[in-house]
Amino acid sequence: MKTNCKNFLFLSFILVFACLSCMKEETQVQDNLDDGISLIDGRLKFRDDSAFKAHLNWIFENQSNFKVVADKNKSLGFKSMTEYFLEGMKLEEADPKFAEYVANYPNVFLKEPCDSSILYFLPHSKIVCYIANVDGVYQIGDNVYRIEQNYIYKTNESKLEKLFFPKDQISKQDVNVLLSNPRYNSKYDYGQHTENFHNDNRFRIVSSVREYILEYARFYDLFTNPQKRTLGVYLRANFNTRAAHNYGQLYYANCPTCPMDYLTPNIEENTGYTQDVVRMMGSDVFANLSQSYCPGYSRGRLIDGTTEFIYIEWADLLEDPASWTVYHLNEEINPF
Secondary structure, rough: OOOHHHHHHHHHHHHHHHHHHHHHHHHHOOOOOOOOEEEEOOOEEEEOOHHHHHHHHHHOOOOOOOHHHHHHHHOOOOOOOOHHHHHHHHHHHHHHHHEEEHHHHOOEEEEEEOOOEEEEEEEHHHHHHHOOOOOOOEEEOEEEEEEEEEEEEEEHHHHHHHHOOHHHHHHOOEEEEOOOOOOOOOOOEEEEEEEEEEOOOEEEEEEEEEEEEEOOEEEEEEEEEEEEEOOEEEEEOOEEEEEEEEEEEEOOOOOOOOOEEOOOOOOEEEOOEEEEEEEEEEOEEEEEEOOOOOOEEEEEEEEEOOEEEEEEEOOOOOOOOOOOOEEEEOOOOOOO
């Protein structure tokens, strides 16, 4: 009799533990649902615009911690454009594995010619590409979006396959074509400057400032690309770089009573390519770019017998065109 009671109690304990485990798992799933984010057919789906904007804000605030954002995506069973891009950019361009990697993910790597070289960019701001899948697709409510060079395509979920048609074959009745690069018909960058090291002119850094837009947001990304000349051509190399912005101020054009927003500093440092994002929520109807400002800089460090630092300092990353000042130094400084 005692043995039967013990068995009954043991089975009861197992059932209670199993129920609690199920409840815990359901709670964890519900927590993800509470974010308004789910995964459907390999793409992130946001419940509505509010959930999408909140997630963009969260990514922006955590942009300097790649692992935090990647772990969040991994918890959803997802891997973003940005993650594929940054993994590929760890390889030097002369490495045959890099060419193979780029060929495997053609929608992720945008190629741009620059001073006897090719620069590689994401097709939109790093922040936005953290929510797009390897094909550039994400979803908000019933609307599905696809990021491509200079444009974002938008359609209803029932017409998703039309997002992959060539642009000249897309019907405006089926797909809304939105501009993502407001300068594609003119000079693409707000600013770009290439600077060689004095210690060894085979090495250089290229600093670029680019603007991207969504339906209700603007982003300014600062890039630092390290390069080495090989057989007369500059290829992307790996040495220490930074891309950073300092405190900035954002004013609004059509809202004199709106409070001024502060853009807080951020530094991206890496062995190789680095990218920092200055974000402006709201369209150009509300942002007064002539009054707003945000300084920034690209920095490269080369050790070749002696250590040399290049600083390409941007007086205002929001200025069009942005202007720069260059410093060659033998020590690390804070340029702000």
